[in-house]
Amino acid sequence: MKEIFEWNRLLMNDLPYSFLLEVLFRCVVMYLVAMLVLKLAGRRGVKQLSVFELVIILTLGSAAGDPLFYQDVGLIPAICVFIIILLLYRGTTFLISRSKKIETWLEGKPIYLIEDGEFSIDNFSKEALAQDEFFTELRLKNITHLGQVDLAILETNGQISIFFYDEKNIKMGLPILPHAFNKTSNSFKNGFQYACKFCGNIQEATNDTTEHVCDRCGKDKWVSAINEKRIT
Ligand SMILES: [Zn+2]
Incomplete structure (x- = not known):
């Protein structure tokens, strides 16, 4: 022994x-x-x-x-x-x-993650890409909201290529800085724009309300949309 x-x-x-x-x-x-x-x-x-x-x-x-x-x-x-x-x-x-x-x-193919400042949810839901990780990638490129991004593509080598809107074409978008993203709206003010936390869809509230369902993805969590410029 x-x-x-x-x-x-x-x-x-x-x-x-x-x-x-x-x-x-x-x-x-x-x-x-x-x-x-x-x-x-x-x-x-x-x-x-x-x-x-x-x-x-x-x-x-x-x-x-x-x-x-x-x-x-x-x-x-x-x-x-x-x-x-x-x-x-x-x-x-x-x-x-x-x-x-x-x-x-074997190698996979490039996948659209963002198109026109919103998540491409048809492609996205099939992908196991963690949202946190993706937001980190975007923030590393000085992106503060999705409205600054025309296209984001997950390449087969795992890298993400990003194509930006130029300054004058920046749209309202879903904020991705943690303090803004985590501030889920509990009420909606008439005339203000809100971003769907799941798909990035932007919708304007047409009356004061406390509940609103996304007409694109059917989810109901929103944050205030922003359209600030991207500063590098
Ligand atoms: Zn949505």
Whole structure:
């Protein structure tokens, strides 16, 4: 029976310290193999990994990591894994280049998040993009309300491209700064404009009231709309 806190087992898995020399050798080999495979795979950066490339990187990561220091994991099986993954990757990219359908399925397609200063709810509801995260992205671009944004598109690499209205075309919009967004209106004043918190739709109150349903999405949470300029 093994005892806890056996130092040689805990620190070295009961192996002699000379095993560290083998670790050094394993690291050098797997480092070179990983470099070679990524080079052959034809990718330069990791900035724009699509989902399927991420899967490949994770698989390779495990195949590269284990043989570095697990003495019962050999180098050759790990290198075989690399070669097989490389072949699968090349096969997949070949299929992608041949078929638009497969490309869309694997890489996804750009999705409109905002059109004309409002959320594109048809696309949006299908997407698992968290609203908080999206608002953060917009705020990082100095956007204070949706009326400043003509188009926002979620690209297949996960980045969001944003096209702005120029100054004179800025519309009333849903405020996205936390203090304004969280100030849900409890009453509506005749003649004032309100923004639907769910879809960004702007509606003017036609009488003093306490309840109003969005004619675009059917939700009933509103905040006062704003139309200030975007200052960068
Ligand atoms: Zn709405």
